[in-house]
Amino acid sequence: MLVVTTDTLPGYDIRAVMGEVLGVTACTRNPYAAGFRTLDGGQGPEMAQVLVQSRATAITQMIHAARRRGANAIIGMRFDNRDITAHWVEICAYGTAVVAVPLSEDARRQNEADPDAQAAPADLGH
Numbered sequence: 001m002l003v004v005t006t007d008t009l010p011g012y013d014i015r016a017v018m019g020e021v022l023g024v025t026a027c028t029r030n031p032y033a034a035g036f037r038t039l040d041g042g043q044g045p046e047m048a049q050v051l052v053q054s055r056a057t058a059i060t061q062m063i064h065a066a067r068r069r070g071a072n073a074i075i076g077m078r079f080d081n082r083d084i085t086a087h088w089v090e091i092c093a094y095g096t097a098v099v100a101v102p103l104s105e106d107a108r109r110q111n112e113a114d115p116d117a118q119a120a121p122a123d124l125g126h
Helices: 046-068 105-113 115-119
Strands: 012-028 073-083 088-102
Touching: 012 046, 012 073, 046 073, 046 088, 088 105
Parallel strands: none
Antiparallel strands: 012 088, 073 088
16 A cells, blocks of 8 residues: 655545544553663663554554555555553554555556555546
8 A cells, every 4th residue: 555644646646535544553661661771771772673663553553444444545644642651652653545546657557566556446436
């Protein structure tokens, strides 16, 4: 599925807006409990990997929500976070699920290379 932070998709015609979609995960704020810090207070090497995995989990959930709505792309993707408790933070990925039809040759090639992009209806009456 095509996921972009832009509000448009050059080379595509957005045929339908399926609505907002989001994915949520949580991670601990305690770097010692999560194994992010070494005993001398330095940052453990796992910290960046866990943060990347948390964001990827939120994006995956968002993509599943878009597929359930019949979308083949997400535009305007953003991240947000908030404190849940003193020890936990919520990470949210959100965007707008759309049905996008490739118009340009580059967009067609990109669409053909992504089997998930072809799962949504190619024509919604246009």
